[in-house]
Amino acid sequence: MTGTLTIAGLGPGHAGQVTPEVSAALAVATDVLGYIPYVARVAPRAGLRLHPSDNRVERERAAHALDLAAQGGQVVLVSSGDPGVFAMAAAVFEVLEHGPADWADVPVQVLPGITAMLAAAARAGAPLGHDFCAINLSDNLKPWPLIERRLRLAAQADFAMAFYNPCSRARPQGFARTLAVLRDCCEAQRLVLFARAVSTPEEQLRIVPLAQATPEMADMRTMVIVGSSQTRLFHRPSGPVLYTPRSVPASGVGAGA
Amino acid sequence: MTGTLTIAGLGPGHAGQVTPEVSAALAVATDVLGYIPYVARVAPRAGLRLHPSDNRVERERAAHALDLAAQGGQVVLVSSGDPGVFAMAAAVFEVLEHGPADWADVPVQVLPGITAMLAAAARAGAPLGHDFCAINLSDNLKPWPLIERRLRLAAQADFAMAFYNPCSRARPQGFARTLAVLRDCCEAQRLVLFARAVSTPEEQLRIVPLAQATPEMADMRTMVIVGSSQTRLFHRPSGPVLYTPRSVPASGVGAGA
Incomplete structure (x- = not known):
């Protein structure tokens, strides 16, 4: 079974600026990955695995997210602000372009956020x-x-x-x-x-x-x-x-x- | 009584991209102003007056919104996308800078949106x-x-x-x-x-x-x-x-x- 990868923007910090489509993706996620302070903004719940990682490991984090999705996870990779502005969306596509064949069929979507x-x-x-x-x-x-x-x-x-x-x-x-x-x-x-x-x-x-x-x-x-x-x-x-x-x-x- | 003016971004079109703080502002508004197709995205309800207006009347629309707020309205001026990007926020501050004294105490806030x-x-x-x-x-x-x-x-x-x-x-x-x-x-x-x-x-x-x-x-x-x-x-x-x-x-x- 193939899962999905959603690259989601959490906005600058205030919960009132997180879009409903991002909240909906988080509500059905099996795995959430991201830089430590951003993952800390996601509420823990049963059935959700949190994978915080440090700064400057963006390519490794992207590859990990794609692996989890290829294994069937409903994976959400979170960025602060908008994921397309100096954040994780470009990092994912950098590794995806030259990635292994088992990533090819993983649906990847980017959900925009309020950028800083x-x-x-x-x-x-x-x-x-x-x-x-x-x-x-x-x-x-x-x-x-x-x-x-x-x-x-x-x-x-x-x-x-x-x-x-x-x-x-x-x-x-x-x-x-x-x-x-x-x-x-x-x-x-x-x-x-x-x-x-x-x-x-x-x-x-x-x-x-x-x-x-x-x-x-x-x-x-x-x-x-x-x-x-x-x-x-x-x-x-x-x-x-x-x-x-x-x-x-x-x-x-x-x-x- | 002095009302408030909120300049709010509706995002590009999809309801899942309207932030909760913008939805909350619309839920308590007495008046909503904006370009015709943007006001059409706001659901009518009892107690809410809709004021759609045409393109190219941004300064008049801004002045109308400030007048309604100075008279006590909970006024929301809507833009598509983000109101700070080529949209109504700058138009409001242009008229506000040189506006009449009865606008001085109107609280004005800008709520960002997902820009196009x-x-x-x-x-x-x-x-x-x-x-x-x-x-x-x-x-x-x-x-x-x-x-x-x-x-x-x-x-x-x-x-x-x-x-x-x-x-x-x-x-x-x-x-x-x-x-x-x-x-x-x-x-x-x-x-x-x-x-x-x-x-x-x-x-x-x-x-x-x-x-x-x-x-x-x-x-x-x-x-x-x-x-x-x-x-x-x-x-x-x-x-x-x-x-x-x-x-x-x-x-x-x-x-x-």
């Missing part, structure tokens, strides 16, 4: 309301010169920029390099959002001009969003609002170049 | 598994030269690209210009996904190399995703899989330039 940048943007206002890009700042999987090149081109394009993985245990000062590049190609007043642990009880938001941004403002749980040249900040009695208007006037062409 | 590019990516595999950008191809709100500039810089950065609004009734041939720019700066074999009406019964996916892409493949309900130079296609018994590997080797630096 959209949850963070929603809490701050609408900084991603106009054209934007998403960059994984980790240089574990790509060389730093490529990251720097993308940052400079994104600034020239005047995209808002959403940064995943601004730093890690292995790269405690990783974000300093990014800030240095941004200071070289964006104006000092460019608005930067640091959104930590969005949708959880530890949530913290901070909005500063680029000139005041420091590497310490980003940790492993922080999503960073840099506005475009058009992004605006205003203050309401309830707090600050950061948003990027939908329109750019003709005079805005070339901004950020 | 992530739903489309999930159905095709994981084409947005590495760095990417999102561009609204409509030139209603920005000049075409800015769109063209962004396309060229995004290709140089070797981002995967997700295109919202590839064409419209007013721009039936809008996507032809985009294809011409892409052909000028990407190789002929670059992979292009046309994902129509994702998550609905009318869903259709088509993956072609750029050389075979034509303007007619995109209509108003189509999300277009162009892979990076690293994006791969392989075939399983169940169908094609499109994905972008998580890693780029050092030799990949400068690809797409």
Whole structure:
């Protein structure tokens, strides 16, 4: 008997942001795999085996999930946020493309989730309301010169920029390099959002001009969003609002170049 | 009495992709506003007033929603997908920033949703598994030269690209210009996904190399995703899989330039 593999996004943390189709998949799962803190978000129950694993073993985890499904399991591989954004979906297809024949008939589906940048943007206002890009700042999987090149081109394009993985245990000062590049190609007043642990009880938001941004403002749980040249900040009695208007006037062409 | 305004994302269409927090907001709403086909997705009930409105009246709709909330309504403004991505959240903050004093104390919250590019990516595999950008191809709100500039810089950065609004009734041939720019700066074999009406019964996916892409493949309900130079296609018994590997080797630096 062949099982199934579902690659599911749990959203940023709040149970109210887990989609019903993901909850339904978890309710019938025999096996749940994922990075330790994500598997910890799945409630244990009789008949469900939990397989938490450490960071940086994504290919091994993907192969394990496919093996369990080929053996008949109803397997769910969980990611935080959306599994298609810097997460487990690509890892599964990397191993599946060149995998053994007994994986060929395993149905694989991806269930999207609320990704961190959209949850963070929603809490701050609408900084991603106009054209934007998403960059994984980790240089574990790509060389730093490529990251720097993308940052400079994104600034020239005047995209808002959403940064995943601004730093890690292995790269405690990783974000300093990014800030240095941004200071070289964006104006000092460019608005930067640091959104930590969005949708959880530890949530913290901070909005500063680029000139005041420091590497310490980003940790492993922080999503960073840099506005475009058009992004605006205003203050309401309830707090600050950061948003990027939908329109750019003709005079805005070339901004950020 | 002051009411509240909730700007909520309904996801791409499938009820299983509407988050519980959005469903909860709709369950206690007194008024729901939005573009006609999105309001049509909200079930009528006693005590709920539905206010559908046409396209291109986003600022008027936002002001109406704020007025109703200032008068005490529990108001929900609905967008398809995520309200922060080329949708109503930015429109609300545009009018709110310079709005009348009686809007100042209205609590405004944004509830994220599954945005179209992530739903489309999930159905095709994981084409947005590495760095990417999102561009609204409509030139209603920005000049075409800015769109063209962004396309060229995004290709140089070797981002995967997700295109919202590839064409419209007013721009039936809008996507032809985009294809011409892409052909000028990407190789002929670059992979292009046309994902129509994702998550609905009318869903259709088509993956072609750029050389075979034509303007007619995109209509108003189509999300277009162009892979990076690293994006791969392989075939399983169940169908094609499109994905972008998580890693780029050092030799990949400068690809797409």
